[in-house]
Amino acid sequence: MWFSLLVILCLHGVKAVDLITCEGLTVNLTCAQGTIKVLSANYGRTDRTTCSTGRPAHQLSNVQCTQSTSLSVLTTQCDGKQNCSIVVRNTVFTDPCPGTYKYLNVSYECILPPPPPPPPPSANNLVTCESDTARLSCANGSIKVLSANYGRTDRTTCSTGRPAHQLSNVQCTQNTSLSVVITRCDGKQDCSIPATNNVFGDPCVGTYKYLNVSYTCSQGKTVIICQDKSSAISCEGRRRLHIHFANYGRRDKVTCPCRDPKAMSTMCISSETRNLQNKCNGKKHCQLHASNSNFNDRCPRIHKYLEVSYSCE
Structure with a gap:
């Protein structure tokens, strides 16, 4: 046998x-x-x-x-x-x-996956059930995303009216969640992001998921420089520049408009945060020129702009 x-x-x-x-x-x-x-x-x-x-x-x-x-x-x-x-x-x-x-x-x-680190006391923690829309907002300053997960790590959150088999998998994590939320929200005052499989992918088919985001509001400034234009950022006194976020692309259809609607397509993302941190951090003054020759042109034929969030520290 x-x-x-x-x-x-x-x-x-x-x-x-x-x-x-x-x-x-x-x-x-x-x-x-x-x-x-x-x-x-x-x-x-x-x-x-x-x-x-x-x-x-x-x-x-x-x-x-x-x-x-x-x-x-x-x-x-x-x-x-x-x-x-x-x-x-x-x-x-x-x-x-x-x-x-x-x-x-x-x-x-x-x-077992390691437990996620607890958010700092000053952080905002936002939970959004699957198919709803998460809305991150800062009355002052700009959004700085600390952690994010689209999945399920307990049986109680977003559980009302759901059958047990949709809540049983509590080891459901999507390791790309943080990068997705950072790409869409970092450096903005307000940000909306649907908690859906279309946005994050489905880490556990058959499980009813939720988006858990922790973020702070950075007390900084934001500057927008349209493509092929220049501007400078600077700090007074003994304070020095600190870059929080930078993107060369297009995240909406309103900023830096142009006549060709096809050149206004959104979600053109090319993070330049580290590039500008290396260029500007620790300086009193930093000259910026928004051009394809200075930054990665991830979206040819799109009219782009340089978006920089910074503070003086």
Whole structure:
């Protein structure tokens, strides 16, 4: 009789799963929380008793049967997933010992993601349920995004009226969330961003998600320089420039208008924050020229502008 044996053991202080699956069956690796990390694996035979029921002696006699590529097959197909199924057969692992009835012995653990750092006391924390629109706003200064996640990390937030299966996955994170919100909102006084799969992608299909954003209001100034124009930013006294955000592109259809509507397409993003930080930080005065020769032209044929948020510190 073919069988699959599951044993829980402690490996280096971490709870691991040791799973034995006979040749011809399907091995199922799963994590109720976290993601799979394969520790060891072998497709072959190292004793005469495992997966031996009903098998003739000559199929069990070779107990030195190992396949060195077993671990790489498992890690390639399973690492980083919550669930993984593989048929235990020669076509998947190749046959290390023809004529021997084999089995797969795999050990894995479930890796939990580190908890997100708590926001600073002065930060604004905004939670927006899926399909609603998040609205970030600063009465004074400009938006500085600290953290963001589109997904689900508990069962209670945005749970009203939702079935249990849409709330059960509490390890749902989208690692591109922060960059998406920064691109759309940093340096602005007001910003609206839909909490939808179209904007962030779907990190966990079937789960009802929400957007959790932490941000502060930077007490700085913002300057807009239309394409091919120049301007300067400066600080008085002993204060020096500190660049918070810079974009050379177009984020709306109102700023720096032109006659050609096609040249006013929005969401032309080319972050120049680090570029201007290197150029201007620590100076009293910094001359800026908004041109394709000075900055990355990510959107040809679009009439762009340089948008800079800064403070004097």
